[in-house]
Amino acid sequence: MDNSTTERSRSLSWQDPMIGAELSKTMSGLEYMQAMIDGKIPPPPITGLMNMTAVSAETGKVTFSCLPDESQYNPIGTVHGGVVCTLLDSVCGCAVQTTLPQGQGYTSLEIKISYLRPVLASTGELTAVGLVTKPGSRAAFAEGQVFDAAGKLIATASSTLLVFPY
Numbered sequence: 001m002d003n004s005t006t007e008r009s010r011s012l013s014w015q016d017p018m019i020g021a022e023l024s025k026t027m028s029g030l031e032y033m034q035a036m037i038d039g040k041i042p043p044p045p046i047t048g049l050m051n052m053t054a055v056s057a058e059t060g061k062v063t064f065s066c067l068p069d070e071s072q073y074n075p076i077g078t079v080h081g082g083v084v085c086t087l088l089d090s091v092c093g094c095a096v097q098t099t100l101p102q103g104q105g106y107t108s109l110e111i112k113i114s115y116l117r118p119v120l121a122s123t124g125e126l127t128a129v130g131l132v133t134k135p136g137s138r139a140a141f142a143e144g145q146v147f148d149a150a151g152k153l154i155a156t157a158s159s160t161l162l163v164f165p166y
Contacts, residue, residue: 091130124149
């Protein structure tokens with residue numbers, strides 16, 4: 001098969017991820033998320049790789065957008081479930097981050113995803129919302145939902161996150 005007529009490419013660029021990581025230690029989680037949304041702190045490189053953007057943040061809730069494209073396709077011609085999982089892991093984690101004081105970090109311990117509909121490049125922009133269901137000083141719990149451009153529910157998640165001092 002001659003791939004020369006079907007080859008596509010995508011270029012990525014990003015800033016030093018340690019800039020944001022170090023700054024996160026100097027402010028509350030909500031302050032950090034808002035600074036990233038406002039462009040005062042560079043976003044983590046994963047956002048460019050996955051075509052996702054943090055859109056809004058308030059205590060216990062974040063919203064991200066994601067524009068799927070065919071560079072994210074799996075062997076059966078749909079956007080790989082890992083893209084949606086990464087989006088959900090991000091909104092669940094960042095929702096928890098908005099509840100944390102300065103000097104506290106988090107990491108995912110567990111995530112359960114339910115995929116309800118396939119995602120294609122033609123699906124259009126996805127909106128993901130993460131909500132904290134129980135904040136905590138050692139463990140926190142969050143849920144996430146992803147919607148397509150028409151408002152149809154694509155996937156859901158529940159997540160447990162470890163909270164720790166930096």
